[in-house]
Amino acid sequence: MIPTGAQTLGGYEPFTQQENGESWAFYNYATDQAFNAPWNFSDSGDPEIYATFTGSAGVSLFADVMSSNGFFVGNYANAEIDTILCDIFIEDINTFSEVEFYILAGDTFYYSNPYLIEQSGWTSLTNSFSKDQWYIYDESDQQFFEAPLTPALLFDVKEIGLNFYPSSSAASGRIVALDNFNLLPDLSSPEIKISTENSTTKVSFKGIEGIQYTLQNASNLDENSWTNVGNPFETTGESETIVPMVNRGFFRILSQPFYIEAP
Secondary structure (H helix, E strand, O other), rough: OOOOHHHHOOOEEEOHHHHHHHHHHEEOOOOOOOEEOOOOOOOOOOOOOOEOOOOOEEEEEOOOOOHHHHOOOHHHHHOOOOOOEEEEEEEEEHHHEEEEEEEEEEEEEEOOOOOOOOEEOOOOOOOOOOOOOOEEEEEEOOOEEEEEOOOOOOOOOOEEEEEEEEEOOOOOOOEEEEEEEEOOOOOOOOOEEEEEOOOOOEEEEOOOEEEEEEEEEOOOOOHOEEOOOOOOEEEEEEEEEEEEEEOOEEEEEEEEEEEEEOO
């Protein structure tokens, strides 16, 4: 079966369903074995998937074609998927080293820069395929080399996940966890162009699929002074809004991605 979920921007997995959670995988580098991901260690109304360290070996939590009905693999390029957003949990920061994103595209693994986490508990991570640096690992040289993730590489993503690394064997038995995993478009704020003519102001920018935009204006830069100009809207490509120019003021665009929960 060809996965179709990644053709939709905003793919979102909150792991509320045990079946979805356990369809993700936990790989233990200590034993070189993969298992169904354990689910809901917190035993709460906001469940997650998790893994436990064995000695000083790392672990992975990842999705492939079997995970969440294949919602997180496929053709990222055509879907214009650019950003990974998720929450991770570290039980004991004193025995933890770092975490990284990775993807398997075609037959090659690509790795993000490592994230150094500063405290135990939950932390949000964000990474961009286009704006952040990614790497491949050369087994013969035992070195990482920069490898930009071009659209040609992202047309066939077979696996995506996170690698967690402990700092010592004292981490054995400690938990790391993953929740609220998202595949989103480019979250950069659009560049706004403003022009005036007679008694009107034209505000223009380039929108992308998967984002809802809200135009706001204000007479000063106090946070409480901003008001919406019209209703939130979706647009792909160039967008222009004409508004009356009663007084001089400021304009900004708020962007909010769409989230589509995995089935």
